[in-house]
Amino acid sequence: MKKNVFLLILCLFVVLTACGKQQTSSNPHEKEEKASFYKKENQERYQAYQKQMPDLSFKDVILRVNIGLDQPYYTHTVESPYQNTNQLLVNKYYYLGEDYVPKNLVELDGTYSKGGIYLVKEAAQAFQKMVDQAKADGYSIRAISAYRSYQYQVHLYQRYVDQDGQEEADTYSARPGFSEHQTGLCVDVDNRVMDFNHFEETKSFQWMMENAARYGFILRYPKGKEAITGYQYEAWHYRYVGEEIANDIKEHGMTYDEYYMEFIDKE
Numbered sequence: 001m002k003k004n005v006f007l008l009i010l011c012l013f014v015v016l017t018a019c020g021k022q023q024t025s026s027n028p029h030e031k032e033e034k035a036s037f038y039k040k041e042n043q044e045r046y047q048a049y050q051k052q053m054p055d056l057s058f059k060d061v062i063l064r065v066n067i068g069l070d071q072p073y074y075t076h077t078v079e080s081p082y083q084n085t086n087q088l089l090v091n092k093y094y095y096l097g098e099d100y101v102p103k104n105l106v107e108l109d110g111t112y113s114k115g116g117i118y119l120v121k122e123a124a125q126a127f128q129k130m131v132d133q134a135k136a137d138g139y140s141i142r143a144i145s146a147y148r149s150y151q152y153q154v155h156l157y158q159r160y161v162d163q164d165g166q167e168e169a170d171t172y173s174a175r176p177g178f179s180e181h182q183t184g185l186c187v188d189v190d191n192r193v194m195d196f197n198h199f200e201e202t203k204s205f206q207w208m209m210e211n212a213a214r215y216g217f218i219l220r221y222p223k224g225k226e227a228i229t230g231y232q233y234e235a236w237h238y239r240y241v242g243e244e245i246a247n248d249i250k251e252h253g254m255t256y257d258e259y260y261m262e263f264i265d266k267e
């Protein structure tokens, strides 16, 4: 008799444990669904994209779908919120209008640029401080391009399309309104000696990798992140986001697109 009771208890225990386990594993995405960046209206897109990209974590799926990467570039586009702030996101889904000209544009002093280069004041001040420190450490950095108007991008993009065709041009040049240069918050640099597209090979680049975040700048289009940023690796293109965000991004090895979706985008 005693043996039977024991067996009964054992069976109950096994059944209850199994039920418990099933309950906790019934929704493996529970944690992500509670996250602030999970958008219920995107649920079906998350599922479809996860099937396309089985190796991505569910969190990465959410962030990439929120960016818009499950849909072709330049489709389902949104006018960028956070205009005239350091949080402004511009990429192949987030654009600025034809009339958007950032407030507080200032011209960089000639000792920091090749001349006629404009940045938003806060970014300009941070840039000059950064270049001063680089110089003190023995490295040369100069701005060769920063703010570009919508109209300028119209001409630039058209020139690339005429030269290489639209498909190729889209891999390295932004369509008008979709260029981060229109924000006045980013800057292309060289070391005054080598052409900008060899910047990666310079010691100035190494210095930037170590120190740029301390001045609020991030490498905006890193190597290996092309599928997220939508751009080829650009060792010369830096974006001002402010010190706090720049340090976070550097520490976590994220792109600004992902950071924006995880921490800034609140709708």
Ligand SMILES: [Zn+2]
Pocket (backbone or CB within 6 Å): 181, 186, 187, 188, 236, 237, 238
């Ligand atoms: Zn650039």
